[in-house]
Amino acid sequence: MHNKNILENRDMQVVQHPTSKVELRFQCTKLTNLDTFSKSDPQIYIYHQQRGSKVWDLLDRTEKIQNNLNPIFRKVVNVDYFFEDIQNLKIVVIDVDNDHTYDLKKQDFIGELDTTLGEIISKPGCTLIKDLKSKSNSFAGTIQIVAEEIRATGLNIKFRFGGKHFDKKDLFGKSDPYFVLGKYSGTGYQTVYTSETHKNTLDPEFREVMLKLEELCGGDLNRPIQFEFYDWDSVGKHDFIGSFNTTTAELLAGKKDFDVINPKKKEKKSSYKNSGVVHFHNVQQCKDYTFLDYLIGGCEISLMIAIDCTGSNGDPSFAGSLHYKHPTEPNEYAKAIVSVGNVLGPYDADGIIPVYGFGATVPGVGRVNHCFPMSLTDNPNALGVPGVLDTYYQNITRVDFSGPTYFAPIINAAASFAAGGGAQKYTILLIITDGEICDMENTIESIVKASTLPMSIVIVGVGNANFDNMNVLDGDNGVLIAPSKARAERDIVQFVAFNQYKDKDFMLLANETLKEIPGQLLGYMKSRNIQPNPPRVAQAVPPVVVAATPVPPK
Template sequence: MAYPQGQQFQAGSSAVPSSQVEISVSCRSLRDCDMLSKSDPMVVVFCKDSKSDQYYEFGRSEVIQDNLNPDFVKKFVMNYFFEESQKLKFEVYDVDAKTARLDAHDFIGRIEVSLGEIVGSPNGVMKRPLKGPVAKNGDIIIRAEEMSNCKEIITLQFKANKLDKKDFFGKSDPYLEFQRSNEDGSFTVVHRTEVIKNSLNPTWQPFTVPVKTLCNGDHARVIKVVCNDWNSDGSVDLIGEFTTTISEISRGPGSSNQYGLINPKKKEKKKKYVDSGQVYLMSNKIEYQHTFLDYIQTGTQMNFTVAIDFTASNGNPSNPSSLHYLNPYGSPNQYSAAIMAVGEIIQDYDSDKLFPALGFGARMSDNNVYHDFALNFNPNDPQCQGIKGVLDAYYHSLKNVQLYGPTNFSPVINRVAGFAAQQQDGSNYHVLLIITDGVITDMEQTKNAIVQASRLPMSIIIVGVGDADFEAMNILDGDDVRVSSNGQYADRDIVQFVPFRDFIRNGTSMLTSQAALAKEVLAEIPDQFLQYMKKKGVKPRTRTTAPPM
């Protein structure tokens, strides 16, 4: 991923990972607002603040004189976060005076769109008609391109022999520290290996870092490697150091990548000093690091499925205390809010906007309990048109089923795993949103389903609603311990669990709570997506030539 300017490595700080995208704007067949000449267009970009739900101005293009088909030179660079619904507004004006006041100019037209819709368009190019005072105001063409000078990653492994002994009662506890050179001649620490305890001949584990982390993409840029002895009090003793470059490392193991560790103080004091040990490159591999946007912009579709808990513990839907209660005059219930929060972001990456919607734990008119039924009651085609269609099916189903139980997750997980198993070539990736009010009753079956699903192109988001004790749910969220079943471990962490109550605060609007929820539950999806693609060796498709503007 690319990082914003000023967001380089800084020890002891934090930085939110994102991609930077550059927005380019063109217009075609703009409405002519001038009597004796053509319009003098300018585009203004606005971003919506999720907290206030208000737009603020992000930037303006230059003014192009007498042109109804402008290609603006000014670019708009912004951070792209998959997990956020980044609403944008583009307004086009005919500039009539030398003033910054927009009301002094002729308004031509506008569109409102999310950044996700733009980057999710084929090749990152979107063309839309402008909405304005008349029927035909012209078209706007928006292009998003990820900014990254270097998308290479490098995997390295080193070992050392005959290091200096630094500990009085032992040997040394060595680790390697990699430092990137700066333009002013200083160095910045960018990576540290693990510490090998009590060894003068350590072999460190392989590690993978972006090439730009080590040298900002410049293969000839100097990298300093420092070997330190770790001490339990937090202090370090220098064993020695050397310098190299990615160009040198690219030659691979051999004499050119055997380095003597030099301790400047020891070298100055001892005339016969040679070195403080030898470091050897054991292996190296440089690969192109594909990004989430590489796949999305070359056609990978994100498929969204909803599964809703219809167990009796939710309470009678006709009772205002029920989690399924539909208030005709107030905010949506937590089920509806969760569907909208996550679905409105995911839908930008699905071209057909058809979303399967499932339910579990309900009893039907035949007195049978179903743990995997279509909310639209069409078992052969559970898809709904858009997020509104999902919500309509949910509301309709509440009037036609009886809340019952138990709370079983494995049937809906296996159902979506079946969808995902049909296409494992990188063309589709599935996200299952499970919304529930309680602890599941088929934990072992669910763990097994997750282990099997971890090998498929899918992720699972679980949102807990209400005030139940969700402690057991953390077993499924494999951030710390990978989910296992019958001795088999999940290939990767594909589950993210959050309780909705963590995002609901007194005085906080439901819109704000929804935005915070979406940001939390979707933040891990791009990494889970890339882990699958890398594990399966799936590369992005070849970009097609963009159609003429």
């Protein structure tokens, strides 16, 4: 019997748990310069092979660093480590020429390195330093990869400080100070945070910083950390002001004042005291709340849907239209609504979903409307996903398709909705569209403003249009900057082309479009210091009282 059970279970899939989780940090030196009138704008793409596969899949990518041949990348890449596996990695360094696409064929190739996760971890200090090779197999620069085990502590460190009497570095002004925070890794300090820049001041007051304890010091309170201060310059190298070293334990113990020291100045002048002083206003250790903490506490996730009604979709009464209602097969708009709506539905207490259209003329109005209730009444709300589909199918043939494709009005409407939702409510705007945006500058301006609100934007591209420009809106490749020069506070946009899932279970679309939502919600809540409510308590089911059955007389 025992052997029979073994034979019967041989084909069962074994769930393999990682030995550990590690983070990878990257920096390069002496990269080949591929730009004529400036320096290269490097970015790293990291590929891996799934177990048993020879196909290279994208694991992650770093940010782009402008005009720099010796870049230190801030983006950390997390990966599961399996001791028993050979985990092949391909590191590709490119010079970004086109910010609108992630297609490497449209970028300049600098160099690459093939290695394994085991090779990186086995090196002293878990630090691998190797040459990058160009397409002709010649030297293209050097890359350093540092691996560190992630020890989850469930704790954050929150601190805020200001500086006084920093050195004056600018000829016609004061200084433009910012700081870089690093943790010691055995071979030096690895950057874990870079602050904002304060213009023309010697007395900067920096924003409050909150980091996971493992990010700051790997969970070791006595591990050295370093604060370096620089004067930002628009051209050339930033000027070093000074630095100081400390530990997380020392900060938590209450030490508040530190001298900012420039070692070169200290060597030259016996009377040298410092290049400024830093005073910590507060340092606090606090719980690292998770996405589930907010959901369990009753945070609602509200869905709002916007449907593209521009002429490029085609007349919905004809089978070739993207809005055509097939008797047995849902169209791509309907599939996107069902895929995303069914995932988010349970997290919205009232089940109400506002539904809007854009890019059409509605009955009784002689102009194109770029944000109108899909119900064609004053009430945009539908009840659940079935209500959304009913509203969509009933009214899509009642509007006159027009154009152009404008996103800004619909984003502004969602922003107004999110602004009035309260602290424990988060809005997701789902935009389903078939074409390129015609008001890109206004759209970027609206997204940057919306990045300060409790909301995210998911864009699903349907049909066969070229959606390369949509990648501009996705902040994965750097901070989104509006024409007004305002910078997005955080990344709130995710774009996915429906065609990538055309021959797959369309419910996988929700997995891709919503995967960044937990991080975006947490980023907003933590930036506003909004803590989750206490866990909701399930209401006890009242006991069922069963009346005693009378015993018949004998």
